């Protein structure tokens with residue numbers, strides 16, 4: 001009966017694969033948020049690390065103020081990885097949540113820049129004709145504000 005359990009496990013895995021996104025040529029739509037998560041603490045509870053984070057405006061550290069409160073933040077895309085299949089019709093809505101502006105471009109698919117401001121949406125549509133991993137970057141907030149468009153297929 002052990003073989004029956006193995007067959008059932010494989011069948012379950014195959015059924016799970018069937019739940020993956022549909023065939024090529026599907027319409028795929030994503031909202032990509034420009035956000036700035038923040039962490040804060042007081043030196044009374046946590047020592048200020050004083051460590052230098054990577055250069056660029058993507059990261060910001062505020063040293064303890066008079067009350068001993070300090071803060072760290074980073075600009076990021078949420079989500080930062082987008083998976084589609086070659087042949088899919090892709091719609092990306094970039095939405096400005098934090099930060100006054102973000103100047104963005106996508107390798108291979110949207111090489112001319114576009115700007116997202118707080119409270120606005122820039123919509124990009126394209127057919128994912130080329131497989132590979134393509135970066136999308138914000139010029140104002142390196143190195144943290146970057147993402148990957150991953151186009152699967154041959």
Ligand SMILES: [Cu+2]
Pocket residue numbers: 034075099101102103138139140141145
């Ligand atoms: Cu940015």
